Amino acid sequence: MRKVAISSYATTEFLKNSNSSIFELACKPCIDILKNSKLPKKQLDAVLFSTCSEEQYSASILCELLGIKPKISHRIDNLCNSGSNAVVSAFSYISSGLCDYALVVGAEKATSPGNKLVWDITRGIFTLPVYWAAIFAKAHMRKYGTTEEQMGMVSVRNHMNARKNPTALFKEVITLRDVMQSRKIVDPIKLLDCSCSCDGSSAVLLVSEDKAKELTDNPVWIKGIGQQTTSASFSKMTYDLTTIGTAQVAARDAFNMSKINPRKIDVAELHDAFTILEILAYEDLYFVEKGQGGKFVNQHEIAINPRGGILGCGHPVGTTGVAQIAEVTAQLSENAGRRQVKGCKTGLTHNLAAAGTSATVIILGV
């Protein structure tokens, strides 16, 4: 298996309404990468476009707008983990030897049709994601004594981190009191336990080992990959409402592939679309024993969601997985500015879709 590195990355500012088209959004981080990287456009082998937007042939349109003529270009969609699916696909193109340079682009509008899984009629009228988040939260509270305050602290910390991230949607400090007093959406989930759809885009450039050395002195390597899909419907995804089984399998496979122990992770971008999901992630990723997630919120061993996570940055669905990889790459290459985590060598991204019916875990290292 050929080694694959990430040599460049860029993320736009996430906004409630950017007044930009999906293609304007998608072009921005690519232009940054092409400007800042030593890579001539004509060497790009692949452009993979991650979006839930319905435009047809959108990867080729993006190529035309950017003046890129790659071998491979297509769109990839899988709701909220479209982005990490696209990163893994680019990894395999390079690792197999078919490509040397692959640009992965995520872009989404707040109005994306990917925000609602209309197919999942097993939920009856409870179509919004907040309903299943509430079920997970209630189950975890009942079984393990997790508290609303612990969940609230996830939101407080991720909003705090977002203040140091110039591309994040939210810039305000929020307190635990703010979270607890925010409007209750579905018991026990309150407004500030929830992430928010928005406009935003991000891109990362993946390169083969040989070429990485030409482009950067500090390549960040993709060391482990795990993915799992069980279903599309919430009702079929789990036998245990306190665990995201897909994430457990994905984490196990990613740690096995990388030969890295969960305790060696320095920095992690976790899929905190709702606060409870971050607490479940601590357990599913083997950071703590099952049931101890609530108490892990205030630990200082692993830097969690330094960009602000989905809660602080906003959630442009097709973009999120790419933006997570961009952030961990920034951290590991010590280019994260005011939010730099000191001395981090190993990072992880955790990206879910549709109530955790599919999950991707990617481990990166220097």
Place this chain on the structure above:
Amino acid sequence: MRKVAISSYATTEFLKNSNSSIFELACKPCIDILKNSKLPKKQLDAVLFSTCSEEQYSASILCELLGIKPKISHRIDNLCNSGSNAVVSAFSYISSGLCDYALVVGAEKATSPGNKLVWDITRGIFTLPVYWAAIFAKAHMRKYGTTEEQMGMVSVRNHMNARKNPTALFKEVITLRDVMQSRKIVDPIKLLDCSCSCDGSSAVLLVSEDKAKELTDNPVWIKGIGQQTTSASFSKMTYDLTTIGTAQVAARDAFNMSKINPRKIDVAELHDAFTILEILAYEDLYFVEKGQGGKFVNQHEIAINPRGGILGCGHPVGTTGVAQIAEVTAQLSENAGRRQVKGCKTGLTHNLAAAGTSATVIILGV
């Protein structure tokens, strides 16, 4: 690079209106493959769904309906060559070592939004594909003396071949006179020079070298891959209206990778969405000298479009690339029934999108 084989395939009957949903269509060939293959469902690593249909999260929905829980599942779209993009992606997952078994599924309804590239405003009011086909045809006629009769013979032969294919949309014999007297759409393209959107689905199972031996005694190997995208707009795709430049590059790369000479191809599925495209393909794939395509129509060295091509089978856009691979696999494994080409060892698929602004060429062999 690990070798990758195709061990199973299935194609549904293509129909003008099947009364089936996109998911019913997509499931059918998968059920056939799962029934006829020795592969237990739980070993499937990847399900890649090729379609231009707008349903979100459709690959995971398909997995749930089939009771498959793969590592990787997502949708891939790139208009008319979505299917071969998905096959190449599956190849890279296996070749890289991330997967051993990948199911590629193409499905489309005749009403697919992929039938019209609304983005390409450079064509003004001439949005339908037949306009660019007419330009290619006129240019080739003017420069090389290609005739309407030569184009017509492409349609006659492919409709003739389709009669032996139980899954083809068209079952009628047509004569050159029928083509020449059919309604003129855009000079010189007549109705019977054009393919037809329809409902249809196809699936192929790709496997790693080790696993291929467990599943089949006669694996068909993917030996060469070439892909190229230049743009999304007709007006930016070519400097020469008598050549599909993307297909030339894709063919060159596929022949180089496979170390197979164009003259060694025994059977080819060519992208005959319009008759002129098949004539251009002969030249772009180096079967004949530039300009000689018109005269190549009646040759007998290479079996062209034995399933009936797109003209005879119909064109469910996201399905076509998969169905081409299924046909060449059937031929090379000597399972093509009444339409079996005798003694064929090496085959090729040629799949275009959007006026040839992107192209994929795949070479298969036993």
